[in-house]
Amino acid sequence: MKLIAISILSILLLCFSCATPDEQGPSPEHGANTALQGLGHLILSPFQIAAGLLEGIASIPYYMSTGVHEINEGMVETQAQIILDDTYEAAYGKRLHEVPQDGNTGEVFRRMKHATQRFQKVLKAYGIQNSDRYILTSIDTANKEGYTLFAVVYRPADSITVYDKYDKSVVRTFTKDDRLFYEPFEKDINGRPIDTVIDWAGLLREDIKTQKAQALLITLAANSVIEGKRSLEYWEIERQWIAGEYQQITAERLWVVRERMQI
Numbered sequence: 001m002k003l004i005a006i007s008i009l010s011i012l013l014l015c016f017s018c019a020t021p022d023e024q025g026p027s028p029e030h031g032a033n034t035a036l037q038g039l040g041h042l043i044l045s046p047f048q049i050a051a052g053l054l055e056g057i058a059s060i061p062y063y064m065s066t067g068v069h070e071i072n073e074g075m076v077e078t079q080a081q082i083i084l085d086d087t088y089e090a091a092y093g094k095r096l097h098e099v100p101q102d103g104n105t106g107e108v109f110r111r112m113k114h115a116t117q118r119f120q121k122v123l124k125a126y127g128i129q130n131s132d133r134y135i136l137t138s139i140d141t142a143n144k145e146g147y148t149l150f151a152v153v154y155r156p157a158d159s160i161t162v163y164d165k166y167d168k169s170v171v172r173t174f175t176k177d178d179r180l181f182y183e184p185f186e187k188d189i190n191g192r193p194i195d196t197v198i199d200w201a202g203l204l205r206e207d208i209k210t211q212k213a214q215a216l217l218i219t220l221a222a223n224s225v226i227e228g229k230r231s232l233e234y235w236e237i238e239r240q241w242i243a244g245e246y247q248q249i250t251a252e253r254l255w256v257v258r259e260r261m262q263i
Contacts, residue, residue: 049074103212112182
């Protein structure tokens with residue numbers, strides 16, 4: 001029934017989405033900040049919460065002006081597979097009624113290794129097979145400029161041998177203990193596929209620094225896993241990001257999500 005409900009909401013979303021984004025997209029000068037203007041007092045409707053679930057982790061910024069309890073109620077109403085209450089219980093050991101509206105219980109992650117550990121706890125609690133094979137990753141080349149590229153991937157290996165992402169003449173081996181293990185990798189040095197990308201988002205770093213935003217990241221990522229989402233376009237997006245197009249990528253994605261959430 002839950003999968004049927006999400007499918008129906010997807011159809012409704014397509015029916016109501018009469019407006020389409022500007023084909024040329026926003027300019028980097030206006031960019032992501034313009035896409036997020038006017039959200040200071042936004043309270044999402046259940047329809048918008050459902051639309052955000054369909055859009056995955058790229059919708060995080062549009063949830064931020066709504067309290068965690070209202071978001072959770074909306075997720076319950078739209079029959080999301082995993083709700084914020086599930087995430088706080090599995091990842092942080094707190095039931096949502098113990099959590100303030102801003103979602104802060106004093107726990108934030110600064111590395112994707114620690115984000116992944118919490119993410120895997122949520123998947124395991126839900127009963128996802130091979131939950132330890134799903135990881136949260138980031139590309140940090142634009143961090144100083146205030147942007148990060150996040151991805152949710154399925155990786156079947158605990159150790160990978162790859163060409164350095166930024167110097168193809170160098171071969172590196174990474175394990176779970178290495179920081180760069182938590183970057184996406186398309187192929188190993190023998191050309192064999194490594195990661196299956198489930199979902200991705202280019203985000204302003206300001207939009208992901210709070211526990212509330214991070215709990216949303218985990219929750220939306222987990223729902224993307226359960227719904228069998230795939231993002232085959234990711235590898236080209238990553239190449240463009242590393243080449244310096246991070247502002248345009250972030251802004252265009254935010255505008256598309258805003259249109260589809262009818263904000």
